[in-house]
Structures are given as C-alpha cells and as structure tokens.
Amino acid sequence: MQGSRKTARLSEVAKLAEVSPGLVSRILNEDPTLKVRPETRARVLDAIDMLQYTPHASARALRNSQTGLLGFALHHVNDPIYAQFVETAQIAAAERKYSVVLLNAGELVGRQDAFRALVRGHRVDGLLIQSGFSTDGNGLQEVAGSVPSVVFNADQTPGLRTVRLDDTAAASVATRHLLELGHTQIAFVGAEGATSDRRVRGYLDALDEAGVAPIPAISGGWDAGAARAGIEKYFAAGGKATGLVVVTSTSALGVHAGVISAGLSIPGDVSVVSIHNAWFTEHLNPPLTVVELPLADIGRLAVDLLIDQIASPAGGATVLEEPAPRLLERGSTAAPGERSG
Amino acid sequence: MQGSRKTARLSEVAKLAEVSPGLVSRILNEDPTLKVRPETRARVLDAIDMLQYTPHASARALRNSQTGLLGFALHHVNDPIYAQFVETAQIAAAERKYSVVLLNAGELVGRQDAFRALVRGHRVDGLLIQSGFSTDGNGLQEVAGSVPSVVFNADQTPGLRTVRLDDTAAASVATRHLLELGHTQIAFVGAEGATSDRRVRGYLDALDEAGVAPIPAISGGWDAGAARAGIEKYFAAGGKATGLVVVTSTSALGVHAGVISAGLSIPGDVSVVSIHNAWFTEHLNPPLTVVELPLADIGRLAVDLLIDQIASPAGGATVLEEPAPRLLERGSTAAPGERSG
DNA sequence: CTGAAAGCGCTTACAG
DNA sequence: CTGAAAGCGCTTACAG
Structure with missing residues (x-):
C-alpha cells in the first residue's frame, strides 16, 4: 500500500550506514569473532530499522544450504x-x-x-x-x-x-479400569498398523496380569464410520463383550453410536473406554471415559x-513415558452388574 | 544410504551431456523459443535421469523471486x-x-x-x-x-x-427447517465475528419471511465448551426456546451436551440444527441435523x-453459492408437538 | 541451434 | 576493526 517501494537489500543498508555489506551481515548474524565500534554498530542498526530490512529467505537458504x-x-x-x-x-x-x-x-x-x-x-x-x-x-x-x-x-x-x-501402557490402564469395575468379557476394538498392535499388547498384558482370558478382537478402523460398522456387525452376530477398549477416541465415537444403534445402552449394557482425550469426548452422551496421553x-x-x-x-x-497415561473416568464405563438389558 | 553421494547440480548434468548449463536449464523449463536437435535433447534427458537431477529449490527461488x-x-x-x-x-x-x-x-x-x-x-x-x-x-x-x-x-x-x-443462505435453510416443523420459539446460538453475524442475518431473514418473531440470541462461542456453558446458563435462567440454530457444528456438540445436562431431551424438548457437516455429526446420540456447505x-x-x-x-x-446449502435431516430435529417434558 | 556471462541476495574465509 | 571478492545453483537476455 505504501507506494511501490520494494523491500530493501543488504547492500542498501550498507550504503546507508556507510559500511560494507559484509559488515552488516556479520552484525546481523552476531558473528562472535567480530569487534565493531559501538558507534558503527549503532549506525548499522539504525539503517536496518530505517529501511525495515529483513533478510531475503531464499538468498540465505541458497548460501547456507x-x-x-x-x-x-x-x-x-x-x-x-x-x-x-x-x-x-x-x-x-x-x-x-x-x-x-x-x-x-x-x-x-x-x-x-x-x-x-x-x-x-x-x-x-x-x-x-x-x-x-x-x-x-x-x-x-x-x-x-x-x-x-x-x-x-x-x-x-x-x-x-x-x-x-507409550501405547502399551495406555491400553493397559484402560483395560485395568474395566477389570477393576468387574468386567471379564473385555474386547479390544482395533485397527491396522503398529500403533494398534502396541495397544493390543497392553490390553493383553493387563488381562494376563489379572488372569482373565481375552476374547476375540473386534476389527474397527481408524475412523468413526469403520468402527461403527465393526461394532454393529459384532453385536448383530451375538457378541457378548460387556467392556470395550477402543484403539482411539475417534473410533470410539463410532463405537458409541454403534452400541446404541444395536439397541444396547452405555454403560448399562456395555462399557466403553478409549485412548486419547480430545475436544469432543467429554460432550458425548454419555461422556466418554478415556486414557489421556501427552x-x-x-x-x-x-x-x-x-x-x-x-x-x-x-x-x-x-x-x-512421562507424564504417564492418565485415566479420565467419565460416564461411559460402569460395573457390569449395573447392566439393565 | 547410497553412500555419501551428494545431489547433482545442473552443471554436472551439463558436463555429462556435453552441453552448456544454460541449455539444460532451457530444456528443463521448456523454453518455447528453444529449438534443440532431438539427439541433443535425448542426451540431456538421459543425463538428468542418470544423475537423478532435481533443481535446487532455493536457487530457483532466489533467481525467480x-x-x-x-x-x-x-x-x-x-x-x-x-x-x-x-x-x-x-x-x-x-x-x-x-x-x-x-x-x-x-x-x-x-x-x-x-x-x-x-x-x-x-x-x-x-x-x-x-x-x-x-x-x-x-x-x-x-x-x-x-x-x-x-x-x-x-x-x-x-x-x-x-x-x-454463503453463510446467510445456510442459516436460512436451517431456520426454515425448524419453522416447517412448526417451531415458533427459535433462538440463534451465536459467536463473535463476521461469520456468525452473517448467519444471524440468515436466521432473521427466514423468521421475517415466515412472520415469526425472533427471540433473544444465546451467546455461545466457536467451541463446544463455550457453547455448552452458554446453553446451560440459558435453560437455567428459564429459557423457552424449542428450536436452536447453532452457528457451527463444533459448538452444536456442546449445545447437544448442554441441553441434555439441563435435563431436557433432543428432539423431544429441544430441536437442534447447526451449520456444517463434519465427521462426528452423524454419530451423536441423537445424530445431528445439519446444513452442509461445500x-x-x-x-x-x-x-x-x-x-x-x-x-x-x-x-x-x-x-x-454453488452447490447450495443442503439440509441433512437427522435425529436432532422434530416437531415441537412431540415435546415430552 | 548452442554457449558465455551476468546476476538474484546473501555469507565468509582472506587480506590488510 | 573493516573491506573486497568469490561463490551458493540457478536462469536468461545477448551473442554468434
């Protein structure tokens, strides 16, 4: 807007301050081997300020690789x-x-x-x-x-x-929460890839520790739609899980919807816990119990x-590993005894 | 991994092809004024391929500004x-x-x-x-x-x-949907800024057209937490709206939660419609009616x-304006007559 | 049809 | 304490 004044170059700063371009550069880059008279430095700084000089990114990039x-x-x-x-x-x-x-x-x-x-x-x-x-x-x-x-x-x-x-620890925390509530039919709702695999391991570790047998995993996916489809299929086929550990909270939203559309209630019939806290988890109906990771x-x-x-x-x-995975207990988990169905 | 071979420069391509750097550049940039012997061009292309040559982004950026x-x-x-x-x-x-x-x-x-x-x-x-x-x-x-x-x-x-x-049109579509269902107590749940203002205008336009009087807006915000707080306060103060047009679906999730935590049901007591379709809207309980924008x-x-x-x-x-705002009618809206409270 | 040369805006040994 | 000069890797008038 200020007319067609182009941005200043280093050489213009040098000219205005009556020094060489090299010196301006060294002052700009705080060359430690440099000793300038304070008076000269001030003149250069003033010139930079006056011209609103900013180094040209591409020129620097080329020179410095x-x-x-x-x-x-x-x-x-x-x-x-x-x-x-x-x-x-x-x-x-x-x-x-x-x-x-x-x-x-x-x-x-x-x-x-x-x-x-x-x-x-x-x-x-x-x-x-x-x-x-x-x-x-x-x-x-x-x-x-x-x-x-x-x-x-x-x-x-x-x-x-x-x-x-620490995916494994997070899944263990989630699983232990369901175990402590008294669940024994706990399924993992998973997805593909190494991250899900690590969480499966944490789920298995926790069950093993408690002497509870795992039940077959439910195949979900990394998004709500896929997880919902997986859950609906599972319950349509007569799945008996009372507790679900879901690989991530995005999927858990789909699980949430799928459980309800299967005619079951949360947490009355099925408890749901997932990994990661996110903006939406606390606003679901019921709010989602999650394990928060940093x-x-x-x-x-x-x-x-x-x-x-x-x-x-x-x-x-x-x-x-620090801060450790933290359980945020909310309305989507409860003892299996409260089952109403 | 391939040893310490550095990336090739243009001059190396030229040397390998036995031409000048300028020619390689012109071939690379498809200079229309250039006429090369097919044989020479092939040699250059081969050299580029052989050296896996890719132009240096910073050098180009400096040269071409x-x-x-x-x-x-x-x-x-x-x-x-x-x-x-x-x-x-x-x-x-x-x-x-x-x-x-x-x-x-x-x-x-x-x-x-x-x-x-x-x-x-x-x-x-x-x-x-x-x-x-x-x-x-x-x-x-x-x-x-x-x-x-x-x-x-x-x-x-x-x-x-x-x-x-077309924010105004979108809000009008949402508002008309509630009007057509028979609502007469319709409030806008808004936020700050020009985008919300335009949506308020659409809401007012639709009401005006139908000859229905607006009721005071509910101040929400651009995120779920703020919107939820606004709604809880509104109903705690005895708010009478049966239909809510929410400025955006992120906020609508908070409105959803707030209506429920106020002891009201959706859509029994309150219908909720918001602007923008998003991944989570169809998985809420009940699923959210929205107006989709492109x-x-x-x-x-x-x-x-x-x-x-x-x-x-x-x-x-x-x-x-095209495609026009499109209503996706889902479970969060119904006639006010169905009110159960 | 192709090459030699200048220059984009910087930085940094090298002199002095 | 400060300057002159080369060069990062390209592109593009300008010659021939």
Whole structure:
C-alpha cells in the first residue's frame, strides 16, 4: 500500500550506514569473532530499522544450504486426535525459527517424483513423518534414510529416529479400569498398523496380569464410520463383550453410536473406554471415559528431536513415558452388574 | 544410504551431456523459443535421469523471486470444521506445484516481527488468511495489503480479495427447517465475528419471511465448551426456546451436551440444527441435523484465487453459492408437538 | 541451434 | 576493526 517501494537489500543498508555489506551481515548474524565500534554498530542498526530490512529467505537458504523449513508428512491433516500434536509442533517449530510445510504422507511415500522434488530439491531441512498406520511400509524407510527425519509412532527400527507415546501402557490402564469395575468379557476394538498392535499388547498384558482370558478382537478402523460398522456387525452376530477398549477416541465415537444403534445402552449394557482425550469426548452422551496421553508434549518433543537430527543425524528410539497415561473416568464405563438389558 | 553421494547440480548434468548449463536449464523449463536437435535433447534427458537431477529449490527461488510456497494463516490448525478446508486446499496447492506453509493467524496479525520476517523476507508467494473471528481487525488489512492474499470468511472489503461461503443462505435453510416443523420459539446460538453475524442475518431473514418473531440470541462461542456453558446458563435462567440454530457444528456438540445436562431431551424438548457437516455429526446420540456447505470446494477455490492473485493482484469478493446449502435431516430435529417434558 | 556471462541476495574465509 | 571478492545453483537476455 505504501507506494511501490520494494523491500530493501543488504547492500542498501550498507550504503546507508556507510559500511560494507559484509559488515552488516556479520552484525546481523552476531558473528562472535567480530569487534565493531559501538558507534558503527549503532549506525548499522539504525539503517536496518530505517529501511525495515529483513533478510531475503531464499538468498540465505541458497548460501547456507538451509531452508528453515520442516516438512510434516501426515496421513490426514484433519485427524481430530493428531490435530493437537500438529498444532503444538507448529508452535514449537516457530519458536525455534522454523516454518512448517504441510505434506501428504501418502503422496510422499507413494509417489517417487514428489519425494524427489522435496528431498533432492532441498526443499526442507528435515521431515517429521507420521507412521503407525497400515499404509506405511516400503517407501518410508527410503524417505527417512535420505533426509534428516523423525518418524512418529513407528516401532524401533534400525537406522530410523523414532518417537512415540507409550501405547502399551495406555491400553493397559484402560483395560485395568474395566477389570477393576468387574468386567471379564473385555474386547479390544482395533485397527491396522503398529500403533494398534502396541495397544493390543497392553490390553493383553493387563488381562494376563489379572488372569482373565481375552476374547476375540473386534476389527474397527481408524475412523468413526469403520468402527461403527465393526461394532454393529459384532453385536448383530451375538457378541457378548460387556467392556470395550477402543484403539482411539475417534473410533470410539463410532463405537458409541454403534452400541446404541444395536439397541444396547452405555454403560448399562456395555462399557466403553478409549485412548486419547480430545475436544469432543467429554460432550458425548454419555461422556466418554478415556486414557489421556501427552499429545502436546510429544509434538514439542518430536520437533526438538528433528532439529537435533538436522544438526547431527543418528538413529534411536524415544518413548515418551512421562507424564504417564492418565485415566479420565467419565460416564461411559460402569460395573457390569449395573447392566439393565 | 547410497553412500555419501551428494545431489547433482545442473552443471554436472551439463558436463555429462556435453552441453552448456544454460541449455539444460532451457530444456528443463521448456523454453518455447528453444529449438534443440532431438539427439541433443535425448542426451540431456538421459543425463538428468542418470544423475537423478532435481533443481535446487532455493536457487530457483532466489533467481525467480518465487518460492513456490503458500502460507496458510489459520486460527486453529485443529478446528474440526476447517480441517476439511485445509486438507483440500493443501491438495489443490500440491497439484499446482505449490507447497503449503502452516502459519498462526494470531501470531501473524499480532506480532510485527513475525509478519516482517515472512512477508518482507519473501518467504511465501502468497497468503491464505482465515478471518471471520472476533480476533481479527487491525493487523489483517496491513498483512493482506502487502503480499498477494486471499482472505477467507471476511466480508467484502475494499482492497482485499475475499472469498467465503454463503453463510446467510445456510442459516436460512436451517431456520426454515425448524419453522416447517412448526417451531415458533427459535433462538440463534451465536459467536463473535463476521461469520456468525452473517448467519444471524440468515436466521432473521427466514423468521421475517415466515412472520415469526425472533427471540433473544444465546451467546455461545466457536467451541463446544463455550457453547455448552452458554446453553446451560440459558435453560437455567428459564429459557423457552424449542428450536436452536447453532452457528457451527463444533459448538452444536456442546449445545447437544448442554441441553441434555439441563435435563431436557433432543428432539423431544429441544430441536437442534447447526451449520456444517463434519465427521462426528452423524454419530451423536441423537445424530445431528445439519446444513452442509461445500467446504472442500471452497478450499480448492481459495487456492485457485490465491494463485491468480500472485499472477496479478486485485481486489474483489467471491461468495461460493454453488452447490447450495443442503439440509441433512437427522435425529436432532422434530416437531415441537412431540415435546415430552 | 548452442554457449558465455551476468546476476538474484546473501555469507565468509582472506587480506590488510 | 573493516573491506573486497568469490561463490551458493540457478536462469536468461545477448551473442554468434
């Protein structure tokens, strides 16, 4: 709006301050070996201020071979659970002076050319890759191996830097809650991929510890619609579970709906507990009992680890165990004795 | 993994193909004025393939003063409604060879330095700014004025390129639905900002047309918690509405919970209809009647308009009226006669 | 039909 | 304590 005044270049700052461009650059970058007369420095700072000078990002990127860009490769931008993770990670990145580029995990792993343009074209300094779903596999290894990366939700893998939540412990907490209420017919409502597998393990561990036999898992999926269909089929086929541990709260909303549409009540006939607290869980009817995991913390942690990777790449696996999974007991779980049906 | 082989440069491709770097560049960029011998072109293409050459993004960006980056300034990355918008917009951008940088609208409009680094530093080619909330105002104008921008959800504003959905029509459809069911005590559950204001207008239009008097609006907010608190307060104070038009479905989930916790039933005592279809609405108990707006279409449209802005900036306002708002009638609305309380 | 050269805006050894 | 110069990897008039 201010006329057609273009943005200032470094050389114009130098001219205005009557110094060389190199000196301005060194002052801007706080070169520790530099000793300037305070008077000169003040003149340069004034000139920067006067011209509203801001370094040209592409020029810097070319010169430093660093873009200041972190790629986030997600399966769905709109996953209600990971939204919290993404938002925190974005903020953490901004604090560290990085910007975040939104990428499609599917496209990245599937399409050779998209991957090439991104990695070989030096578009980003590093990649935060969301894993743990069925659609992973093949490409992931290659992508993560050719640029500094952190793989979120993957099992420990040689050569990859992974980070994840304590899924096994979370599922155990959920399962123990149902056991303590007196349930003995407890089914796991699962999905595909490593993350679900880890949660199954936690469910089995807790049952084993209590000496209660597992019953066949119900196959759900990572979204409400798939989980609902799975549950409706299960009860239509005469399923006898009184307690359900659901792999994630998005699916639990579908389970919730499916139990009700099967003519059963929550928690009267069936108790439902799921993993992850999210904005909607407390507003359901009845409100959903969940096990909360530190999604915000791990968003920040993943970004920190990624920035470390950029400085010096290394393998390794981190499991965020603190704060521990926390049960938020709400209306969707109760003793099986209260069953009204 | 493939040893320490660095990515190839243009000059290496040229050397391998025994031509000049300029020629390789012209072939890569499909220079229309260029006539090469097919044989030479084939040699160059082979060399590109052999070296897996990909242009260096920063070098191109510096040379062309175009980053290929679009900034998306959102209020909340995790808004369940706009997630759909963001996902489609990201895909549309990728199809047009642009990448998307995730930005915080609050930070952008609030913090002077963040804005400067971004715009004056030539970090992005253009900005898609989410507006329509109470926290807008001041900074927005300045930001949108200094870089090619599209402002989503804003009212028509001189000098800004705006795009939005037909909020007024959507609210009218929702309100007419309740009128047709026979409701006469219909309240709007609103929030702050221009988007809510437009929906209020649609609600008032529909009532006016039917000759039904509006009743005082209920102040809710853009999230479930705030809306729930507003509703609980309303009914605790003896509110008499039998029909509620809720500004957005995220809030409607809170309204849903609030009506129930006030001891009323849906739709027996109170009918609830809201704006926007989202993943969770059909799984509520009872499922939520909503008016669907083309969120995916407008994500794509906004990106198209933004890319147009980059080519040649211009003001203007676009309202996406097609496909028209569509009522999805579900269990949360019924005739007031069915009231059981 | 193809090449040589300048330059996008920075940074950083190297001089002095 | 400060400056001159080269170079990051491209693209594009300008020659020939």
